[in-house]
Amino acid sequence: MRLLLVEDERDLADTLASGLRREGYAVDVAYDGLSALTRLAAADADLVILDRDLPMLSGDAVCKTMRELQHPARILMLTAAGSLEDRVAGLDLGADDYLPKPFAYVELLARLRALARRTPRSPGIVLEAAGVRVDTVRRLAERDGRPLHLTPKELGVLETLLAARGGFVSVDELLAEIWPDSDERGRNVVKTAVHTLRGKLGAPDAIASAPGHGYRIEVGS
Known part of the structure; x- marks a missing residue:
């Protein structure tokens, strides 16, 4: 998942960028x-x-220009002004979400994950990483040219991990994405599906996991 961080406080920007890169x-x-x-x-x-208070060109102007050009990226706007009027103004400009400063880093991550789930996927897209390839229209998957015989849930998990483009996807996010209306709400259902999917993908293991973060398929691995 590619992210542009626009922040004029350089120490804050560099610290956030380092942390977000560690998140994938x-x-x-x-x-x-x-x-x-x-x-x-x-x-x-x-x-x-996108910080709202920027030099050269304001965050408001950047947001407005992006929407006029129909740029598809989701926008999380940051500002030290956290009044209701400020939040409404930012959303009216075309921001997808709004986070007042100071903020908790864990909340920033949660909001980014929520926005990532809302990022539209292009019709007909082929997702590919680590030798794993999914045709999202024909619903076919393969690894290194070898067809994979996956259940719909396993295919959904694989597609979601590939669509994250190297970013971690949490267990809760996989539940919301793949089992949204099911009674199978236990976290074990995700772990079981990932375990089975790993077996079908074969060696070397394409799916990395980290406690507290979830799962990912590293781009370029």
Whole structure:
């Protein structure tokens, strides 16, 4: 999952970028609004963390320009002004979510995960990493050219992990994505599906796990 962090407080920006990279995000950083638009024009981004008070070009102007250009990235707007009027104004400009400063890092991560789930997937897309390939239209999966015979739930888990593009997907997120209306709400159902999926994928293990973070398929592995 590629993320652009736009924050003029350099210490904060660099600290956040380091933490987000450890979470599995591919992070680019811009320290002003004009640089943010330049970076967005040069490279794709799935998520944008956008400070509202920026030099050169305000966060409001960046957000408005992105929406006028129909840029598909989800926008999480940050601001030291946390009044209801400020939040409404930011959302009206086209932001997808709003987080007042100061904020807890764990809340930032949770909001990013929620936005990532809402990021639309292109129709007909083929997801691929670590030799694993999923055709999301034909609902076919393979690894290194070997067909994989997966159940719908296993295919859903695999597709969700690949769509995260190297980012971690938590057990709760997999439950919400793959078992949204099912009575199978126990966390063990996810662990069982991942265990079976690992067996079908074969060696080397393509799915990494970390306590408290969940699972991921590392891009480029």
